[in-house]
Amino acid sequence: MTAGGDRAREEFHSEAQELVETFSRNLLTLDAALRERREDPGLVNETFRAVHTLKSLAGLFGARRMAQLAHHLEDVLDALRLGKLPLTPEVLDLLFRAAELFAAALVAEREQTGDPLPAIGALLREFEQARAGPVAAASGVERYDLDPAMLAVLTEYEEHRLRSSVERGLSLFRVRVDFDLFTIDKALEDIKAQAKAFGEVLTYLPTGSAPSPDRIELDLLLASGEPLQVLVAALGGPHVTIEAIPLRAGGAAAPRTPLPPVVASLPSELPPAARLPADVAIDGGVDPAALRAVSQTVRVDIRRLDALMNVVGELAIVKNALARMAERVRAEGGRQLSSELHSIQRSFDRRLGELQGGILEVRMVPLGQVFDRLARAVRQLGREMGKDIRLVITGADTEIDKLIVEELSDPLMHVVRNAIDHGIESLAERSRLGKPTAGTIALNAFQKGNHVLIEVEDDGGGIDEVALGARAVSLGHLTESDLASLGRAERLNLVFLPGLSTRAEANDYSGRGVGMDVVKTNIARLGGVIDLHSEAEIGTKLTITLPVTLAIVSALLVRVEGRVYALPLTSVAEALQLDEGEVRSIDGREVITLRGQTLALCRLGRVFALPPVAGAREVTRRYVVVATLGARRLGLAVDELLGQQDIVIKPLGRSLGGVRGFAGATELGDQHVALVLDPGALIDEMLAAPLEAARERRALHA
Amino acid sequence: MPEAQRALSPVGSASLAARAPAREFLAFRLGADLYAVELTHVREIVSPPPLTGVPRSRPEVIGICSVRGLLVTVFDVRRVLRLEPELPGRLSRILLANAASGEVVGLFVDEVRQVIRLAPDEIELAAPNFGVELSRHVVGIGRPEGGFVVLLDLATMVDT
Numbered sequence: 001m002t003a004g005g006d007r008a009r010e011e012f013h014s015e016a017q018e019l020v021e022t023f024s025r026n027l028l029t030l031d032a033a034l035r036e037r038r039e040d041p042g043l044v045n046e047t048f049r050a051v052h053t054l055k056s057l058a059g060l061f062g063a064r065r066m067a068q069l070a071h072h073l074e075d076v077l078d079a080l081r082l083g084k085l086p087l088t089p090e091v092l093d094l095l096f097r098a099a100e101l102f103a104a105a106l107v108a109e110r111e112q113t114g115d116p117l118p119a120i121g122a123l124l125r126e127f128e129q130a131r132a133g134p135v136a137a138a139s140g141v142e143r144y145d146l147d148p149a150m151l152a153v154l155t156e157y158e159e160h161r162l163r164s165s166v167e168r169g170l171s172l173f174r175v176r177v178d179f180d181l182f183t184i185d186k187a188l189e190d191i192k193a194q195a196k197a198f199g200e201v202l203t204y205l206p207t208g209s210a211p212s213p214d215r216i217e218l219d220l221l222l223a224s225g226e227p228l229q230v231l232v233a234a235l236g237g238p239h240v241t242i243e244a245i246p247l248r249a250g251g252a253a254a255p256r257t258p259l260p261p262v263v264a265s266l267p268s269e270l271p272p273a274a275r276l277p278a279d280v281a282i283d284g285g286v287d288p289a290a291l292r293a294v295s296q297t298v299r300v301d302i303r304r305l306d307a308l309m310n311v312v313g314e315l316a317i318v319k320n321a322l323a324r325m326a327e328r329v330r331a332e333g334g335r336q337l338s339s340e341l342h343s344i345q346r347s348f349d350r351r352l353g354e355l356q357g358g359i360l361e362v363r364m365v366p367l368g369q370v371f372d373r374l375a376r377a378v379r380q381l382g383r384e385m386g387k388d389i390r391l392v393i394t395g396a397d398t399e400i401d402k403l404i405v406e407e408l409s410d411p412l413m414h415v416v417r418n419a420i421d422h423g424i425e426s427l428a429e430r431s432r433l434g435k436p437t438a439g440t441i442a443l444n445a446f447q448k449g450n451h452v453l454i455e456v457e458d459d460g461g462g463i464d465e466v467a468l469g470a471r472a473v474s475l476g477h478l479t480e481s482d483l484a485s486l487g488r489a490e491r492l493n494l495v496f497l498p499g500l501s502t503r504a505e506a507n508d509y510s511g512r513g514v515g516m517d518v519v520k521t522n523i524a525r526l527g528g529v530i531d532l533h534s535e536a537e538i539g540t541k542l543t544i545t546l547p548v549t550l551a552i553v554s555a556l557l558v559r560v561e562g563r564v565y566a567l568p569l570t571s572v573a574e575a576l577q578l579d580e581g582e583v584r585s586i587d588g589r590e591v592i593t594l595r596g597q598t599l600a601l602c603r604l605g606r607v608f609a610l611p612p613v614a615g616a617r618e619v620t621r622r623y624v625v626v627a628t629l630g631a632r633r634l635g636l637a638v639d640e641l642l643g644q645q646d647i648v649i650k651p652l653g654r655s656l657g658g659v660r661g662f663a664g665a666t667e668l669g670d671q672h673v674a675l676v677l678d679p680g681a682l683i684d685e686m687l688a689a690p691l692e693a694a695r696e697r698r699a700l701h702a
Numbered sequence: 703m704p705e706a707q708r709a710l711s712p713v714g715s716a717s718l719a720a721r722a723p724a725r726e727f728l729a730f731r732l733g734a735d736l737y738a739v740e741l742t743h744v745r746e747i748v749s750p751p752p753l754t755g756v757p758r759s760r761p762e763v764i765g766i767c768s769v770r771g772l773l774v775t776v777f778d779v780r781r782v783l784r785l786e787p788e789l790p791g792r793l794s795r796i797l798l799a800n801a802a803s804g805e806v807v808g809l810f811v812d813e814v815r816q817v818i819r820l821a822p823d824e825i826e827l828a829a830p831n832f833g834v835e836l837s838r839h840v841v842g843i844g845r846p847e848g849g850f851v852v853l854l855d856l857a858t859m860v861d862t
């Protein structure tokens with residue numbers, strides 16, 4: 001495939017993603033309206049159009065599973081739109097499931113897996129059952145064992161033709177043709193023309209299976225008065241199989257699902273639905289309206305923005321050179337020239353700042369993208385667990401780096417699941433406590449300086465810290481006496497230890513071995529931190545603090561043995577002076593006591609085996625920077641604190657892939673490069689495997 | 703000249719021989735000896751910017767530096783070849799080269815000399831008589847007009 005094709009495909013994926021998101025967002029609004037017993041015909045119309053566009057797009061890119069689903073969904077929405085099908089919570093549930101399936105189908109497309117999604121067929125059958133349109137007058141069609149999927153997609157006209165064909169005593173045949181994708185337009189017309197001599201092609205539908213990627217299989221429904229042998233002789237071929245559609249056993253009309261009430265005429269702003277051609281056409285036959293971009297946006301690969309950001313970094317270096325030049329000119333007596341240069345340089349600086357800000361802004365997307373997904377999950381989980389959950393979202397328009405949003409979905413989902421499953425009490429329990437039956441989960445997002453805060457708050461029972469402590473002890477994370485020495489907040493933080501859950505048994509929704517420790521680690525990887533507050537019977541509030549962007553992070557610059565290192569501020573809890581007299585040694589490892597707690601000390605100079613720089617003056621006073629990862633802390637001993645600076649972290653080259661302890665490197669502006677420490681890796685190394693680390697240190701010294 | 707190459711070279715006039723695909727190498731000096739890497743791998747030659755040492759990296763890596771925003775890992779060719787260490791001098795340069803992995807790496811050398819063109823019959827492919835450490839990285843010996851230059855394999859030097 002050409003690069004151009006790849007790009008087009010990427011565009012398709014992101015546009016389809018957007019449409020699916022619009023679809024599910026609309027469903028949530030419809031759900032809210034339904035609860036208030038309101039109707040929103042405009043929104044149903046809009047939803048119909050989104051699905052219609054999705055269908056055309058999916059057809060164009062050969063995403064058959066999506067096209068098939070969209071195709072059927074379009075009919076359901078059309079029926080809803082025209083009032084032929086009432087919008088009930090049950091129908092809405094099915095639509096929500098369709099949204100989930102779309103997401104799954106989209107992932108399957110993106111990963112180019114050809115696996116069929118059986119859930120789509122199952123859902124479509126349920127749609128069939130849910131439809132309670134007027135039952136068509138018995139025409140004999142019911143006697144035929146027709147594929148419901150095919151029946152479901154007949155237009156009113158086709159349905160009419162089918163009925164009248166059967167009434168005229170014609171038999172029904174299924175002609176399965178395997179077309180070459182590139183010639184399907186013509187081949188389809190050819191076979192229709194051929195068949196015309198023997199009967200009528202009533203409709204055709206992709207079967208959803210294809211022998212190879214460049215072929216597509218279609219079922220044609222043929223009504224004919226000729227016997228099967230005649231048809232096979234006339235139409236049969238290497239790619240064509242013809243079967244008579246059997247009559248139902250007993251001949252009695254089984255309680256058939258009624259034919260879908262579909263109306264052929266569409267609103268004037270929409271061209272006649274490009275029904276099947278959109279599924280199969282490669283060129284031509286595609287609804288032009290669907291191809292028009294849905295929004296005024298340009299999609300950009302985030303790596304291109306990274307490249308632009310690098311250019312900005314280089315410009316900053318040019319700017320510094322300019323400043324030095326201005327200084328030199330002034331020193332050499334060119335006062336007038338120097339001041340002009342200075343003013344140019346200042347203006348350059350300003351524009352550069354704007355450019356950098358602009359690029360950062362482009363990377364920003366609203367958190368609403370994630371919240372919508374969560375809202376869907378909340379609705380579904382609440383139903384499945386028999387709990388009435390009210391979700392209150394504020395600050396969905398808060399913007400954050402695209403890369404962060406992508407990684408935020410899973411951790412947040414886990415937190416929300418926990419809140420519904422473990423947090424919100426059962427209906428009976430709530431009424432016993434005199435709480436409103438509906439449990440509330442609040443999702444709040446807001447920006448605070450260079451950080452975005454996301455709060456997940458529930459009004460449930462709170463975390464049982466006694467049970468939590470007991471579980472942590474039984475898992476061997478700490479001893480009874482350790483536990484006794486912990487304060488309330490620290491006990492709550494035990495929830496972030498691996499394997500912790502206050503529930504004795506895991507269920508399907510949470511506590512499947514993926515615990516809060518993973519959530520915390522994932523958030524930490526984004527440079528974020530989690531705070532937890534919980535009150536018995538009042539609820540739990542979890543606050544996630546994230547940097548607005550990963551492109552630029554605030555860092556603390558420190559000096560160790562004459563070398564400068566950067567430490568991302570997100571994992572720095574505090575910095576204090578090191579009192580060497582307070583350093584104790586436990587089992588060969590240095591520790592200090594910080595506010596009554598033991599803190600392992602890591603002397604960076606020693607761990608990195610840094611030789612002292614010749615001529616450096618003796619460091620008499622050192623500092624400890626307390627780095628945190630989840631509930632774990634480590635004191636990093638450094639020689640000097642140099643201050644805070646916003647830095648752009650660049651990954652180390654592949655040839656340094658095996659080097660642990662660094663998140664990358666950054667340019668400090670004077671052409672010097674400083675390594676950026678990875679506090680998480682250092683904490684893992686120092687605390688999780690002390691023996692191994694000690695062995696490694698010895699090996700390094702040897 | 704090895705038999706195989708003689709067989710492949712076009713027989714005939716001098717002008718035909720000149721058109722035989724000559725390969726271009728960039729020659730550099732380490733101590734008193736000349737070495738070279740294939741020119742197509744070399745992107746650029748830069749004066750060494752300040753280098754930042756990377757703790758825990760392999761000993762051949764002398765550090766990282768930034769070349770116009772690009773982070774480059776710099777290998778000391780002396781250390782790669784197990785030669786005696788030497789302090790960087792006024793003529794020291796870094797060759798920026800494309801490694802097989804796609805990464806741009808730096809090669810720290812004492813001095814960059816010139817581009818040399820070597821016809822196939824000026825390249826001696828085998829180099830069995832060097833020490834083990836050196837042989838690993840040597841692809842051949844170039845003999846341009848009576849000179850002597852050790853041809854090095856970039857891939858093995860930066861990828862171990």
